Amino acid sequence: MQLYPRPIPDGLIVRVAEPRIDAASAIAFKDAMQAVTQDQPGRRVVLDLAEVGFIDSSGLGAVVAVYKLLQPDRVLELARLAPSVERVFRLTRMDRVFALHGDLPEDMRDAG
Amino acid sequence: MPGETANEGVCLRFAATPASVRAALMRLFDPPSALPLAADHAATAQLVLAEVLNNIVEHAYTCDGGDIALTCRLTGGDLAVRVVDRGCPLPKGAAEPPGPAALAGGLSEGGYGWFLIRSLTRDLTYHRRAGRNVLTFYVNP
Numbered sequence: 001m002q003l004y005p006r007p008i009p010d011g012l013i014v015r016v017a018e019p020r021i022d023a024a025s026a027i028a029f030k031d032a033m034q035a036v037t038q039d040q041p042g043r044r045v046v047l048d049l050a051e052v053g054f055i056d057s058s059g060l061g062a063v064v065a066v067y068k069l070l071q072p073d074r075v076l077e078l079a080r081l082a083p084s085v086e087r088v089f090r091l092t093r094m095d096r097v098f099a100l101h102g103d104l105p106e107d108m109r110d111a112g
Numbered sequence: 113m114p115g116e117t118a119n120e121g122v123c124l125r126f127a128a129t130p131a132s133v134r135a136a137l138m139r140l141f142d143p144p145s146a147l148p149l150a151a152d153h154a155a156t157a158q159l160v161l162a163e164v165l166n167n168i169v170e171h172a173y174t175c176d177g178g179d180i181a182l183t184c185r186l187t188g189g190d191l192a193v194r195v196v197d198r199g200c201p202l203p204k205g206a207a208e209p210p211g212p213a214a215l216a217g218g219l220s221e222g223g224y225g226w227f228l229i230r231s232l233t234r235d236l237t238y239h240r241r242a243g244r245n246v247l248t249f250y251v252n253p
């Protein structure tokens with residue numbers, strides 16, 4: 001599981017350098033996310049999913065598990081979802097739980 | 113992974129493990145795809161098949177491993193799927209349509225699989241025959 005975290009002023013962006021978050025990688029994803037977010041200051045954790053082309057319900061469950069791990073002091077947000085990945089979040093109503101961003105926070109600041 | 117491609121479809125047989133399920137899905141849906149489907153239909157089909165196959169890995173073959181036989185057949189743009197395994201029977205009602213409470217449980221880490229399968233398929237049938245589970249359905253375009 002290749003995760004690349006980098007700090008932003010109010011938290012952390014974590015780039016997921018994997019094509020799939022599925023039943024074969026869900027546990028590794030959750031464990032790796034726990035490791036990279038541990039002891040990181042800041043309120044936001046933004047998951048950059050631009051390289052992820054497929055997620056199943058096991059992967060979705062792992063993202064929910066990470067969300068719960070970060071509570072109550074930190075919030076997990078999702079950015080740059082492929083259409084097929086975003087659809088899974090919308091079908092399961094998870095778009096009501098997670099903020100889904102088209103761009104990364106720093107890109108939005110540049111644009112503004 | 114033994115398999116054969118005919119004009120009308122693809123048959124695969126593979127071990128019921130998460131890694132083998134992933135390899136089967138990648139063979140079916142990663143370029144060059146064994147199934148010529150439109151992008152949206154392929155994305156739906158991959159999600160549905162992932163849920164069906166991983167359910168078998170996690171719930172049907174709980175103790176002993178086993179094989180899964182998957183047949184995907186294209187008929188006039190429609191994708192018909194048949195999945196056979198020799199694991200435990202499905203619990204009664206597992207494949208029934210979800211009630212309105214299916215997603216009402218708040219922030220759960222599981223339980224989305226059958227909801228997705230029922231939402232994205234039609235004419236789903238389940239039979240227990242001679243120690244085998246036989247599931248058939250069409251993937252909605």
